[in-house]
Amino acid sequence: MITLRDYQNELLEGIYQSMSRNNKRIMVQSPAGSGKTVTMSELVRRANLKRNRVLTVVHRNELVSQIRQTFNANGVDWLLSEVGMVQTISNRVKKNKVSAPEIIVIDEAHHALSKTYRDIIQAFPKAYVIGFTATPYRLNGQGFTDLFDDIVLGKTVKWLIENKRLAPFKYLSIDLINHEKLKRQRGEYTQKSISEAFTKTIYGDALESYEKYARGLKTIIYAYNVESSKKVVERFQQHGYKAYHLDGKAKTQERLEVVEKFRKGEIDILTNAELFGEGFDIPDCHCVILLRPTESLSLFIQQTMRAMRYQPNKQAIIIDLVNNWSTHKLPDTDRDWQKYFKGKPPREKSDVSVKQCPNCLAVIPSGHRECPLCEHEFESDYGSAEYAYEKVELEEITEENVIKLNFKKPSECKSMKELYELAESLNYKKGWAYYQGKALGLI
Structure with missing residues (x-):
């Protein structure tokens, strides 16, 4: 028993x-x-x-x-x-x-x-x-x-961490995607829009971030589709890591064998697309890397907490390269599950969707493919360019960062100061806040 x-x-x-x-x-x-x-x-x-x-x-x-x-x-x-x-x-x-x-x-x-x-x-x-x-x-x-x-x-989650039932975590993040490209279908982002939203540095950032913050730790990487997962695993393999990719096409026996090898340490890095979230239990997994933006709170919690199974003296490392925390806060954020159980409206979109022209710095509605002031073509910024591998600095995300997210949407801001705080918390430029302020009559 x-x-x-x-x-x-x-x-x-x-x-x-x-x-x-x-x-x-x-x-x-x-x-x-x-x-x-x-x-x-x-x-x-x-x-x-x-x-x-x-x-x-x-x-x-x-x-x-x-x-x-x-x-x-x-x-x-x-x-x-x-x-x-x-x-x-x-x-x-x-x-x-x-x-x-x-x-x-x-x-x-x-x-x-x-x-x-x-x-x-x-x-x-x-x-x-x-x-x-x-x-x-x-x-x-x-x-x-x-x-x-x-x-x-x-x-x-906070109680379980404080009472040594879950591992404490360190949450590191940077926003590497163009959020204006993300499109929703049935509440979640489409695979096509995720592909278009990623910057060209994403794969290098996953490797560099791992080597800086989690080298030697057993890691699960959540990619946004099969192709990206394969590219990530190839990058890690080229640098000598025991990495393996799995997706939904793998037969059950292969999945079970790979999971067992991961448990035994014969595989260090396991990349996957849409697998290994719910119920996937590997206590000595110390790190997860998020390469998939999501509107789903369930998916966010299941993925981030894969590394939080308790072990003495363990600290989980969560590397969020798609800024999911700004949508869902942190894994240990207190949530009113009773309210969700009864029914909670889905997350609302911002009242005004805008973008800033990189050529003349004008702030315009995001639907424009060409800047009306300087005729800059926005689509030319995001093509099928070869992926580069560049170093970036991640920021540790704590409750202080989350506090800045008290304003859920621009219409809830009562002053330009609050709009600028919202823009900063979402990693948006000041021009975004200025445009929102004009639309709301705060300027």
Whole structure:
């Protein structure tokens, strides 16, 4: 049996109390790295002792074996338990090959609003549903109250760091992309616009930053697409590092083998595109490098906190080369998850989108492809130029930087001073603040 920590027992007690209030569908929030799988295993073990059958639904195939190992270690009764990936379980349900459970446990439950999960839940209307997640958040701002009756909140990231349950971190950042190029589709940035937004120095910066701040540390790099991930890994390999690229096309067996090599230290640098976020647990990963801008709070938290699994005397290094912190603040920022659970509007765009001409320094609406004053063509600044490898200085991001982000959008600023503070916090030029001030009637 696995001995639970105090806060994990508190989570279970919170679930039981919610059940006693006649809630049948309960979401459980606890930060990434806090041991949700262990807590789930104890919930299942105790249910089995009462002869209750439990069905556990997992988001990714790689996590099935990881969860099974934890369940085995905690003495789960496999005659009364089933664990499977959501698609597999869904197909089995359609064929009536799943025994009716008393409890359905959902890992990464922020996905549970999708039709596949709903179909499984609706197939067993009498079952309790307990969904675990670090981030009860949807990119479109949709809440979860139409599926879950209640939410049980765990300890904060700050509490877990202070009590040596998560590793403290050092957050380093610089903005290397042209944010005016970023375009949204269904709330998130498109792959095409991300490619167009990157400056030509990005790959060199990843290597230089690693060598300056994290040399020798086991590192996961989150690239924005397959091509960029491959270029990054080639750059690291050329400099003698044991680096490996993985993406969604890799078969499950290859992924499992690469992850095991990474665990054993046979691979030092693991670059990936859209993999290894949720549930990916490597305690001795010390560093993550972000090369993918995102509007998703869930993705940001899952990626940054991969390096924050606790080890004695460990400090995680987070290198953010795309300025994601200015959108989402820091991993340990306190968040009102109850509000997100009920439904929070998605992040709003700035009231006025502008850019500055590099030739004559005029500030104009960002939609212009040519400066109306000097006829400078903006598209010529961002082409398919060869990537250069230049050194840059990163800045350590702390709560002091985050405080500057109190103003969410220009319309909330009451003076030009506040607009200039907002521009500085977002790494925008003063001309941006000036144009916003004119539009708001502050000048």
